[in-house]
Amino acid sequence: MRSALCAILLLTGLLACGGKDDDGDERMSPGQNCQACHNFPMAGTVYATASADSGAGLAGVTVEITDANQTVHTYTTNAVGTFLARTAVPLPLQKAAVIRNGQRVEMGGAPAGDCNRCHTLPAAGGAAGRIHTP
Numbered sequence: 001m002r003s004a005l006c007a008i009l010l011l012t013g014l015l016a017c018g019g020k021d022d023d024g025d026e027r028m029s030p031g032q033n034c035q036a037c038h039n040f041p042m043a044g045t046v047y048a049t050a051s052a053d054s055g056a057g058l059a060g061v062t063v064e065i066t067d068a069n070q071t072v073h074t075y076t077t078n079a080v081g082t083f084l085a086r087t088a089v090p091l092p093l094q095k096a097a098v099i100r101n102g103q104r105v106e107m108g109g110a111p112a113g114d115c116n117r118c119h120t121l122p123a124a125g126g127a128a129g130r131i132h133t134p
């Protein structure tokens with residue numbers, strides 16, 4: 001309820017949210033499945049290896065998501081390695097790629113935008129672990 005109100009306030013340009021009782025922002029809970037609690041269209045955390053500690057996310061990594069319409073959405077990881085989209089990304093995804101220093105790893109046909117649902121520890125859905133750079 002409060003989130004919905006905040007969204008409306010933000011949309012109307014009244015930056016009145018983020019009050020004293022805030023207990024989360026885009027740097028919260030790196031490596032966890034954000035969509036267990038949020039309905040962001042897309043979120044995940046990128047690491048150097050599939051078995052990295054949750055706090056070892058990499059900043060400034062490029063994540064390229066190709067949506068159902070072949071539109072490419074590009075995100076950059078924040079200080080804790082998390083990328084986050086708030087605008088809709090049409091499913092099913094065609095590709096999810098991680099790019100660093102000109103090298104690229106990708107998965108075809110990523111099922112959904114809740115990347116850390118599978119790419120976490122212990123991993124789920126057949127993933128080898130965390131989303132990681134080449």
Ligand code: HEC
Nearest residue numbers: 002003022023024025026028029030031032033034036037
């Ligand atoms: C166990 C539940 C839970 C998980 C998992 C979780 N969050 Fe949160 N998050 C919260 C709660 C509770 C708040 C505070 C909500 C409020 O202030 O209205 C919050 C607030 C936020 C906010 C500020 C409010 C907003 O919607 O902009 C952001 C951004 C955020 N979380 C991002 C993330 C990201 C990114 C992840 C995953 C890496 C994540 N959260 C994982 C529960 C969770």
Ligand code: HEC
Nearest residue numbers: 096098105106107110112113114115118125126127128129
């Ligand atoms: C339903 C589970 C699931 C979800 C959700 C998921 N993946 Fe994956 N992902 C896998 C599996 C399985 C593999 C192949 C095994 C591996 O490399 O972990 C994989 C592989 C990858 C790879 C290649 C890793 C490598 O070493 O070559 C990248 C990059 C990747 N996923 C990114 C993402 C991103 C970004 C998202 C969110 C848009 C996402 N994945 C959502 C299951 C998932």
